[in-house]
Amino acid sequence: MSQSNPKTKDELREHLKDIIRNIPRQPGIYKYKDESNEIIYVGKAKELRKRVSSYFTKSHQYDRKTRQLVREIRNIEITIVDSEADALLLENNLIKAHQPKYNILLKDGKSYPYICITDEPFPRVFTTRTPNKRQGTNYGPYTNGKTLYALNELIKKLYTLRTCSYNLSEENIREKKYRVCLEYHIKNCKGPCEGLQEEEDYLKDIEQIRNILAGKTSRAKEYFKTKMKSAAEKMEFEEAQKAKEKWEALHTYQSKSLITNPNISDTEVIALLDDEATVYVNYLKIEDGSIVYTANESYKKRLEETLEDILPMVAVEFRQRFGSEAQRIVSNILAEVPLPKVEVINPKIGDLRKLLDLSLKNVGYFKKERLRKKLDFAEKKQERGLAAVEALQKDLGLKELPLHVECFDNSNLQGTNPVSSMVCFMNGKPSKRNYRKYHVKTVEGANDFATMYEVVYRRYRRLLEEKQPLPNLVIVDGGKGQLSFGAQALKDLGVYGKIPIVGIAKRLEEVFYPEDQHPIYINKKSPSLKLIQHLRNEAHRFAITFHRDIRSKNALRNPLENVKGVGRATIEKLLLEYKSIKKIAVTSDEELKELIGANRTRLIKEYIKNNPDLLS
Numbered sequence: 001m002s003q004s005n006p007k008t009k010d011e012l013r014e015h016l017k018d019i020i021r022n023i024p025r026q027p028g029i030y031k032y033k034d035e036s037n038e039i040i041y042v043g044k045a046k047e048l049r050k051r052v053s054s055y056f057t058k059s060h061q062y063d064r065k066t067r068q069l070v071r072e073i074r075n076i077e078i079t080i081v082d083s084e085a086d087a088l089l090l091e092n093n094l095i096k097a098h099q100p101k102y103n104i105l106l107k108d109g110k111s112y113p114y115i116c117i118t119d120e121p122f123p124r125v126f127t128t129r130t131p132n133k134r135q136g137t138n139y140g141p142y143t144n145g146k147t148l149y150a151l152n153e154l155i156k157k158l159y160t161l162r163t164c165s166y167n168l169s170e171e172n173i174r175e176k177k178y179r180v181c182l183e184y185h186i187k188n189c190k191g192p193c194e195g196l197q198e199e200e201d202y203l204k205d206i207e208q209i210r211n212i213l214a215g216k217t218s219r220a221k222e223y224f225k226t227k228m229k230s231a232a233e234k235m236e237f238e239e240a241q242k243a244k245e246k247w248e249a250l251h252t253y254q255s256k257s258l259i260t261n262p263n264i265s266d267t268e269v270i271a272l273l274d275d276e277a278t279v280y281v282n283y284l285k286i287e288d289g290s291i292v293y294t295a296n297e298s299y300k301k302r303l304e305e306t307l308e309d310i311l312p313m314v315a316v317e318f319r320q321r322f323g324s325e326a327q328r329i330v331s332n333i334l335a336e337v338p339l340p341k342v343e344v345i346n347p348k349i350g351d352l353r354k355l356l357d358l359s360l361k362n363v364g365y366f367k368k369e370r371l372r373k374k375l376d377f378a379e380k381k382q383e384r385g386l387a388a389v390e391a392l393q394k395d396l397g398l399k400e401l402p403l404h405v406e407c408f409d410n411s412n413l414q415g416t417n418p419v420s421s422m423v424c425f426m427n428g429k430p431s432k433r434n435y436r437k438y439h440v441k442t443v444e445g446a447n448d449f450a451t452m453y454e455v456v457y458r459r460y461r462r463l464l465e466e467k468q469p470l471p472n473l474v475i476v477d478g479g480k481g482q483l484s485f486g487a488q489a490l491k492d493l494g495v496y497g498k499i500p501i502v503g504i505a506k507r508l509e510e511v512f513y514p515e516d517q518h519p520i521y522i523n524k525k526s527p528s529l530k531l532i533q534h535l536r537n538e539a540h541r542f543a544i545t546f547h548r549d550i551r552s553k554n555a556l557r558n559p560l561e562n563v564k565g566v567g568r569a570t571i572e573k574l575l576l577e578y579k580s581i582k583k584i585a586v587t588s589d590e591e592l593k594e595l596i597g598a599n600r601t602r603l604i605k606e607y608i609k610n611n612p613d614l615l616s
Helices: 008-019 048-057 064-072 084-098 102-105 145-158 170-174 199-213 219-232 236-258 307-322 350-396 448-463 480-493 526-554 568-578 581-586 589-594 599-610
Strands: 028-031 039-045 075-080 112-117 123-126 136-139 267-276 278-287 290-300 328-331 343-344 404-413 416-428 437-438 473-477 501-505 508-514
Touching: 008 048, 008 075, 028 048, 028 084, 039 064, 039 102, 048 064, 048 075, 075 350, 084 290, 112 145, 112 199, 123 145, 136 328, 145 199, 145 219, 145 236, 145 437, 219 236, 267 307, 267 350, 278 307, 278 350, 290 307, 290 350, 328 350, 328 581, 350 501, 350 526, 404 448, 404 526, 416 448, 416 526, 437 448, 448 473, 448 480, 480 501, 480 526, 501 526, 568 581, 568 589, 589 599
Parallel strands: 267 328, 328 343, 404 473, 473 501
Antiparallel strands: 028 039, 028 075, 112 123, 112 136, 267 278, 278 290, 404 416, 416 437, 501 508
């Protein structure tokens, strides 16, 4: 679920503070993202909130590059794990997968070693502190000396590789340009420089070394385990201890690449939770036993959509996004997915269950955070609404807090189809279920003043009859004329003085009180004026929409339907027979009486006579 970045520094500061404030005090990893939503740093922590907050509260203690990192942070994402060790493992996996720029840049002051496998005939394997991509493939960095030592020893014990820097091209070997050295005579090299070893065999060893450096260390571990047992059987305890230490160091290295059992094949984990409106998803991608991608996402639910319906869509989307070809999906929901040879399972025990539990833990936190943010947003909107209401009370000098405000507006087009609208705001926010539309009944033509009187009178007569609560403030859209007629309606109902009423004039946004010659000018930046304008604009929008609907309806209405006492069925019968009003007008009364009766014939003929424009 991508999120839009805050635009101002203050918004950014509040955004990050809000995230940090709600980060759990648990082990895990944190991902810093920049304004383009790219991961720029991945870190681990025994206690996430404490570690992440330190970047912002102790930034003066960091070096220049770390301070630059902090300046680029626009969003923070976390993944919760079960232990500090698991956080270390996942951090390493994600750094390898994403290669965040600051995970490299911030190590500038430290010289961690790498293992390089060169891109040349009979590749060399060596340790370097200055990795060069053009030279070959680099594995690391290694912060643990024991791990690096164990790997070098392992490679030396398992494989015989050259250590020279000769250019072993086919031409040089064929021309016998080089001679074997001491390493060959002490059996640490098989002499590829003189063509004594086939390059194909050599490259098979290199491929195995690449697997070990990538974390596939089962064969290597078995080697040291066998050596440890053999030494122990021979009572060579010192050698057994050395083999054990190497096995443990290798296991530590393997753990840095594997957060789960190395025997787990490529797998996707998808955990889903939902509420009434939203589905929350956590996704883990496992390759060779390593979690290499983590992601959270939310989706709006359609009507009556279940998690079983959503899982196939989510599986396809994440599979495309992260390029997975795994044939197994682990999920808390069982459903068929439209992917060939892909099985969905819900394990109950074992390492796959642990993976699912980890994913469920993260999706639970993600859901909780999203619900909290929704609640915070709603509360802030409520607070903003109440602040505007309090400002309105102060600016208008009202005795009561105007929690219930109603605003009226009229709409007509050159006197035709006059209508009115009333909108209602509760606690400074629209209450649309209380909006009302009015067909003007007692006013002919375009008479805004009389129309305002009618709708205000009708509205509050109804509330009084039904014993409904009256508003704390009434606003009419218009100047002194509309206001005075609205106030007169309240007087005639006996509630004038009980309900404050004001008018707002559009031109200068002036607010008028009844019987007060001078208007009130509210500060243009005041939340109370913005609230009044919101009410006025909403009433105008509602009235205009209603008026358009009426006009559209009337445009499709046959004029004869305005004849009182004549129904639609009669009009349809006439038009079916005579096709037009002109033909009906020239048809004899006797003929019409036979079709629709004497009374209806009289009404229609009189209506046509009184409205000669119908024949034009």
